[in-house]
Amino acid sequence: xxxxxxxxxxxxxxxxxxxxxxxxxxxxxxxxxxxxxxxxxxxxxxxxxxxxxxxxxxxxxxxxxxxxxxxxxxxxxxxxxxxxxxxxxxxxxxxxxxxxxxxxxxxxxxxxxxxxxxxxxxxxxxxxxxxxxxxxxxxxxxxxxxxxxxxxxxxxxxxxxxxxxxxxxxxxxxxxxxxxxxxxxxxxxxxxxxxxxxxxxxxxxxxxxxxxxxxxxxxxxxxxxxxxxxxxxxxxxxxxxxxxxxxxxxxxxxxxxxxxxxxxxxxxxxxxxxxxxxxxxxxxxxxxxxxxxxxxxxxxxxxxxxxxxxxxxxxx
Amino acid sequence: xxxxxxxxxxxxxxxxxxxxxxxxxxxxxxxxxxxxxxxxxxxxxxxxxxxxxxxxxxxxxxxxxxxxxxxxxxxxxxxxxxxxxxxxxxxxxxxxxxxxxxxxxxxxxxxxxxxxxxxxxxxxxxxxxxxxxxxxxxxxxxxxxxxxxxxxxxxxxxxxxxxxxxxxxxxxxxxxxxxxxxxxxxxxxxxxxxxxxxxxxxxxxxxxxxxxxxxxxxxxxxxxxxxxxxxxxxxxxxxxxxxxxxxxxxxxxxxxxxxxxxxxxxxxxxxxxxxxxxxxxxxxxxxxxxxxxxxxxxxxxxxxxxxxxxxxxxxxxxxxxxxxxxxxxxxxxxxxxxxxxxxxxxxxxxxxxxxxxxxxxxxxxxxxxxxxxxxxxxxxxxxxxxxxxxxxxxxxxxxxxxxxxxxxxxxxxxxxxxxxxxxxxxxxxxxxxxxxxxxxxxxxxxxxxxxxxxxxxxxxxxxxxxxxxxxxxxxxxxxxxxxxxxxxxxxxxxxxxxxxxxxxxxxxxxxxxxxxxxxxxxxxxxxxxxxxxxxxxxxxxxxxxxxxxxxxxxxxxx
Numbered sequence: 113x114x115x116x117x118x119x120x121x122x123x124x125x126x127x128x129x130x131x132x133x134x135x136x137x138x139x140x141x142x143x144x145x146x147x148x149x150x151x152x153x154x155x156x157x158x159x160x161x162x163x164x165x166x167x168x169x170x171x172x173x174x175x176x177x178x179x180x181x182x183x184x185x186x187x188x189x190x191x192x193x194x195x196x197x198x199x200x201x202x203x204x205x206x207x208x209x210x211x212x213x214x215x216x217x218x219x220x221x222x223x224x225x226x227x228x229x230x231x232x233x234x235x236x237x238x239x240x241x242x243x244x245x246x247x248x249x250x251x252x253x254x255x256x257x258x259x260x261x262x263x264x265x266x267x268x269x270x271x272x273x274x275x276x277x278x279x280x281x282x283x284x285x286x287x288x289x290x291x292x293x294x295x296x297x298x299x300x301x302x303x304x305x306x307x308x309x310x311x312x313x314x315x316x317x318x319x320x321x322x323x324x325x326x327x328x329x330x331x332x333x334x335x336x337x338x339x340x341x342x343x344x345x346x347x348x349x350x351x352x353x354x355x356x357x358x359x360x361x362x363x364x365x366x367x368x369x370x371x372x373x374x375x376x377x378x379x380x381x382x383x384x385x386x387x388x389x390x391x392x393x394x395x396x397x398x399x400x401x402x403x404x405x406x407x408x409x410x411x412x413x414x415x416x417x418x419x420x421x422x423x424x425x426x427x428x
Numbered sequence: 429x430x431x432x433x434x435x436x437x438x439x440x441x442x443x444x445x446x447x448x449x450x451x452x453x454x455x456x457x458x459x460x461x462x463x464x465x466x467x468x469x470x471x472x473x474x475x476x477x478x479x480x481x482x483x484x485x486x487x488x489x490x491x492x493x494x495x496x497x498x499x500x501x502x503x504x505x506x507x508x509x510x511x512x513x514x515x516x517x518x519x520x521x522x523x524x525x526x527x528x529x530x531x532x533x534x535x536x537x538x539x540x541x542x543x544x545x546x547x548x549x550x551x552x553x554x555x556x557x558x559x560x561x562x563x564x565x566x567x568x569x570x571x572x573x574x575x576x577x578x579x580x581x582x583x584x585x586x587x588x589x590x591x592x593x594x595x596x597x598x599x600x601x602x603x604x605x606x607x608x609x610x611x612x613x614x615x616x617x618x619x620x621x622x623x624x625x626x627x628x629x630x631x632x633x634x635x636x637x638x639x640x641x642x643x644x645x646x647x648x649x650x651x652x653x654x655x656x657x658x659x660x661x662x663x664x665x666x667x668x669x670x671x672x673x674x675x676x677x678x679x680x681x682x683x684x685x686x687x688x689x690x691x692x693x694x695x696x697x698x699x700x701x702x703x704x705x706x707x708x709x710x711x712x713x714x715x716x717x718x719x720x721x722x723x724x725x726x727x728x729x730x731x732x733x734x735x736x737x738x739x740x741x742x743x744x745x746x747x748x749x750x751x752x753x754x755x756x757x758x759x760x761x762x763x764x765x766x767x768x769x770x771x772x773x774x775x776x777x778x779x780x781x782x783x784x785x786x787x788x789x790x791x792x793x794x795x796x797x798x799x800x801x802x803x804x805x806x807x808x809x810x811x812x813x814x815x816x817x818x819x820x821x822x823x824x825x826x827x828x829x830x831x832x833x834x835x836x837x838x839x840x841x842x843x844x845x846x847x848x849x850x851x852x853x854x855x856x857x858x859x860x861x862x863x864x865x866x867x868x869x870x871x872x873x874x875x876x877x878x879x880x881x882x883x884x885x886x887x888x889x890x891x892x893x894x895x896x897x898x899x900x901x902x903x904x905x906x907x908x909x910x911x912x913x914x915x916x917x918x919x920x921x922x923x924x925x926x927x928x929x930x931x932x933x934x935x936x937x938x939x940x941x942x943x944x945x946x947x948x949x950x951x952x953x954x955x956x957x958x959x960x961x962x963x964x965x966x967x968x969x970x971x972x973x974x975x976x977x978x979x980x981x982x983x984x985x986x
Binding site for chain 1: 492500582584585639654655656660676680682683686690696859860861862863868876878881883890898905
């Protein structure tokens with residue numbers, strides 16, 4: 113087992129180097145750059161832009177810039193944002209809690225509801241409930257999130273006035289209840305889509321298990337249906353969900369680009385979009401590395417957990 | 429981004445992204461107004477001590493708080509409220525004393541008659557927000573910092589002419605100018621003083637803690653920032669000028685213009701500053717209860733910039749014909765909802781230097797055809813005119829995704845085709861468009877919004893001086909590669925003269941020549957559409973500045 117983990121970590125390191133190298137090159141070779149936002153400032157000239165770029169170290173050969181950036185990663189220096197000059201790690205840390213709150217709440221809610229809807233749909237296959245859940249999932253998956261978001265704001269904030277039209281809290285309030293009311297709409301919008309996804313996965317996973325021999329055996333032995341469902345069917349059906357959950361970790365921390373924009377939520381998704389818009393290379397690279405690490409860790413964690421949960425799976 | 433990019437990068441009124449436009453279509457209809465959830469405003473009108481708060485919505489996030497580092501205009505909303513210049517500028521263009529006791533002029537002896545010696549007397553008893561007294565040493569430090577090669581300075585032009593800065597006393601400072609340069613007064617009116625005792629103590633001034641916790645002398649103090657969400661300023665009770673009546677000023681970042689407007693309707697924000705309300709919402713916004721919507725003229729002028737080194741544009745007859753064949757009225761009325769101002773010049777109409785007597789362009793296809801016929805441009809293949817092997821065919825570029833501009837382009841494309849000119853649209857993402865492509869004159873023609881002035885000063889050498897073309901090794905933004913010896917001479921003269929009446933004569937003539945030469949085809953002068961709650965008093969734009977919340981200390985709740 114430790115050998116397996118070491119191997120996986122070794123592979124991960126190689127992947128990280130490749131991701132960072134490709135990311136860095138693509139980012140820097142893309143036309144435009146951080147200087148163009150200043151190009152139309154009054155009296156700006158190419159010579160002045162060149163001077164600023166020189167002072168920011170952007171005129172050095174790309175590989176020199178890359179190696180400096182990369183070696184500094186190891187001493188915990190991820191560079192400074194081009195926008196506000198703060199260290200990249202504090203910039204990311206500053207946006208994480210908002211995303212964690214939004215995505216965490218939405219994910220927990222979707223997993224619980226999604227699992228329930230999926231299992232129920234599988235058990236009562238082709239029932240009215242199952243058909244409704246299937247159609248609902250298809251509708252939820254095919255409508256864009258920003259549309260859901262705007263309709264929700266229009267209806268519940270503008271028209272009915274029940275809920276705030278975005279923002280994470282009321283400035284000057286920030287009580288628990290204030291956070292909660294601000295969470296409702298964005299979480300509902302995110303959950304709508306995620307419940308659809310989770311319920312579809314859970315439904316098919318349950319269907320895979322429900323007709324298998326050991327389930328029939330358990331029923332034949334006279335175990336109550338409920339107990340068979342919770343102890344035999346759901347337990348087994350949840351195994352593939354562990355992998356799926358592992359893959360969800362980067363999504364949870366990566367933020368929701370659209371939802372965060374529509375609801376003015378100061379999370380990772382917004383940070384990423386803004387950093388792209390301003391060609392804030394250090395922050396973009398920071399988010400890229402952060403996401404890559406999360407993807408690798410999420411996968412590793414999922415594989416390890418499957419090994420723990422299912423004795424049939426042997427790692428190594 | 430710059431003034432221009434208010435029109436470039438989703439900054440302006442007229443610039444919703446495709447997603448925003450889609451979203452607008454969805455939310456389009458008016459909602460029912462709701463009672464507001466923020467009780468703090470109800471008792472915000474106290475006269476004595478500052479109280480209450482005002483929330484200003486911005487669609488871009490201020491992130492650069494050292495006013496001398498490279499920044500975009502949204503940052504200046506923070507700068508104006510935290511810092512002071514030596515003297516500021518009023519909406520009508522007069523300098524108003526701030527940290528200086530009086531505005532130096534030739535008349536009061538502050539500037540010598542030859543424009544070379546400057547003497548500035550400073551206000552006594554002014555304190556930085558940390559309690560340290562403000563002195564002439566701070567002024568010296570600021571002026572030196574801006575041109576310090578170690579410092580990542582956003583703009584050095586003008587300041588690089590300052591020599592021999594002498595602190596005569598804590599309240600008096602003198603310096604010499606390398607040459608007479610009248611626009612320097614205007615540049616100083618947005619040059620904010622920064623504290624020497626704080627910045628000189630920093631190990632690296634480019635990464636000083638000050639840059640994220642600025643200390644100024646202004647009417648508001650820095651309170652806090654939640655990155656990606658908002659910035660809070662608090663009233664400075666020790667301010668030497670007009671004391672703020674509103675205690676807490678929140679600059680709230682709302683990236684999506686539709687959401688910005690929605691939160692204005694729901695009352696979550698009190699003021700929509702940049703980019704404000706989109707013109708398609710104007711009719712609805714005007715009718716909102718307890719909201720005031722204003723159209724503020726800004727100094728940015730929209731034009732079709734022509735790259736004069738392209739053989740197609742070398743013949744003045746072509747430029748005249750192209751200008752005649754633009755249906756400006758329809759573009760302004762139909763595409764811009766009639767909210768922008770028709771113009772014949774680069775000079776804003778509110779400027780004292782504006783020339784109102786320029787010939788008016790009239791949309792006239794026949795006349796344009798006649799001019800081209802007479803100049804020897806004969807229809808060739810596909811009806812496109814040619815002369816000496818040059819086809820009247822060129823590309824036109826602007827920021828991709830700026831829908832109103834793209835429609836204006838298509839409109840010009842049609843009317844130009846009617847005079848045998850082929851225009852191909854080739855739009856680019858903002859970071860590409862305003863990079864080398866623009867700065868190094870790699871475009872044929874471009875639709876662009878530019879503030880051609882130096883602040884409120886009519887100096888436009890950066891844009892029309894023949895030595896300001898980057899593609900020819902010059903320093904400036906004459907990307908049209910315009911070169912006219914007479915204009916060069918007039919611009920040099922205008923910049924060195926100190927007398928306003930004399931300068932005015934010069935710049936009226938410059939405008940005449942530019943109108944005749946047409947290095948750019950002027951389309952209109954921009955306006956901003958802004959809204960605020962009607963109980964808020966004191967909101968006023970300032971055409972000489974790049975941002976509307978410049979005087980929050982004079983705002984109050986009725």
